[in-house]
Amino acid sequence: MDDLCAECGFRYDEADAPTAAADIRRLAGEVARALATPDADLAGRRRPELWSPVEYGCHLRDVLLVQRERVLQARRDNGFTCVTMGRDIRVEHEGYAEQDPDDVARQLTDAAALFGNVLDRLGDDWDNEMVYSWPQPQRRSLRWVAVHTVHEARHHLRDIRDQLD
Template identity: 60%
Template sequence: MTEECAQCGFVYDLTKATTAVEAINERVGAAAAVLRDGDVDVRSRRHPEVWSPLEYGCHLRDVLLVQRERVLAARRVDRPDYPAMGRDERVVHDGYAEQEPADVARQLADAAQMFGNALTRLSDDDWNRTLLYHFPETSERSLRWVAMHTLHEAQHHLRDITHQID
């Protein structure tokens, strides 16, 4: 069964997992460029229930860092049970809306590089290692899926960001 995002059309093609790093870097670069653009209001929410571009940038940064830790954990331990990241709580707990856009843009690039480094060091066998993943429901997932899900996150949230500034 092929997974596809109904909102952005992303298709989880696990055969492309080993090439996800470049695509992630492209999308993160585009998101960071928006955050660095001083002519764009990245702090305001266009709708109260939808995160601002800055908040999406912070979320994407944290996704990359959490995913890196998940990959590293799966290399150390068989089938680790890595907890959910607490995506909604982080917005408030880490003060996403108050962070400096230029700092977040830089951190996004750094997080993408760190995640990419973890992926590029995987052996053929490592790509098939698994972990328990708790989003959208708890299931056992391979590192191939983690790579593709992270690419999906980058693509989906770039879309979230750019739709607010168009």
């Protein structure tokens, strides 16, 4: 995978992993504030191929919870193969568009705190690995997982803001 996201300009640098917890908490707070935008249609899709702001918020919340469990498992079982989170089907199965934006914002900040706590406590396990399923199965260190999760948060904050402008 290229180390630069062509869409948002995020550059993957595993040296940034130690600050990932703080970055994720901050970005989740920004998403939560965006979901509190007065008089905004947070559940409506601007285009059929784009998720709505609340759907992106739900997705990010679930990413943080899934990543937390993956990192915890990698600490117990270095090198395990993670399964896909089923990102697209969750939108329907969990009814993302029908969820209350205030609830999603609160859950998102809680998920960021939970995941941040796990990252803050990694100690000597940063180099533990998992076989990560996206974009293709590949061995990834927990450093990469942390940086990738910062990318997810930053990228989806941009997705939400683009729809609210």
